[in-house]
Amino acid sequence: MAMVNDEYEKMLQAFALAKNFLRQQVELGFDEVYTQVKTKKPTAKKEDGPVPTGLSDFYHEIKNCKKCHLYRTRTNFVFGVGNPEANLMLIGEAPGKEEDLQGEPFVGAAGKLLDRMLAAINFSREDVFIANILKCRPPENRDPRPDEIETCKPYLLEQIKLIQPKIICALGRISAQVLLQTKSALGQLRGEFHDFNGIKFLVTYHPAALLRYQQYKRPAWEDLKLLRKEYDKLKILAG
Numbered sequence: 001m002a003m004v005n006d007e008y009e010k011m012l013q014a015f016a017l018a019k020n021f022l023r024q025q026v027e028l029g030f031d032e033v034y035t036q037v038k039t040k041k042p043t044a045k046k047e048d049g050p051v052p053t054g055l056s057d058f059y060h061e062i063k064n065c066k067k068c069h070l071y072r073t074r075t076n077f078v079f080g081v082g083n084p085e086a087n088l089m090l091i092g093e094a095p096g097k098e099e100d101l102q103g104e105p106f107v108g109a110a111g112k113l114l115d116r117m118l119a120a121i122n123f124s125r126e127d128v129f130i131a132n133i134l135k136c137r138p139p140e141n142r143d144p145r146p147d148e149i150e151t152c153k154p155y156l157l158e159q160i161k162l163i164q165p166k167i168i169c170a171l172g173r174i175s176a177q178v179l180l181q182t183k184s185a186l187g188q189l190r191g192e193f194h195d196f197n198g199i200k201f202l203v204t205y206h207p208a209a210l211l212r213y214q215q216y217k218r219p220a221w222e223d224l225k226l227l228r229k230e231y232d233k234l235k236i237l238a239g
């Protein structure tokens with residue numbers, strides 16, 4: 001009898017998980033379900049290159065940076081967060097108010113949406129590494145200025161070098177344009193993979209834009225599915 005109860009309990013838990021997942025999809029505005037959901041964490045392995053041990057050293061090296069005037073108004077330097085050996089790196093533009101207060105990227109409303117977007121394609125924050133082009137918040141959340149980008153960008157490039165991701169996903173127009181060195185609109189850049197120094201590079205909408213504009217949710221969902229598909233393909237290639 002106890003065994004029957006255990007099985008029943010497991011079934012209820014599975015239903016609850018499925019219900020929660022579907023509710024998240026509806027909240028996100030995604031009108032279909034990603035069908036390759038697995039309960040195990042992705043196990044994609046790096047094929048070559050040393051294990052990056054230098055990321056923490058690099059953080060300590062740059063955490064007190066004063067190379068541009070943004071250090072004067074920051075509360076916290078926002079290095080980035082996640083798996084230092086991630087095969088997927090997400091890159092936004094700059095910390096906002098909450099990120100500046102907490103010292104972590106994507107922790108406000110947009111960050112919560114990003115977590116749900118990741119969960120919708122079976123990733124968690126621990127699977128990926130999240131960073132921004134700028135490590136300090138521009139006042140009033142204005143767009144980063146070209147001189148600030150030029151000064152701070154080498155830090156991001158070094159992070160990419162240390163992490164060696166297989167895929168980069170740019171969140172929003174600014175990180176896409178900065179890294180691809182283009183002025184093309186986000187609508188033209190999204191929906192296909194680009195090359196960034198030999199790394200597959202996808203562009204999609206910034207979660208903050210998805211919170212404001214419902215019409216971007218459908219194409220964002222298409223981008224997420226593309227991202228997951230490519231990630232799984234690389235995982236199979238890596239054996």
Ligand code: SF4
Pocket residue numbers: 065066067068069070071077134135136148151152
């Ligand atoms: S934005 Fe970048 S370059 Fe400017 S102070 Fe912060 S870490 Fe240094």
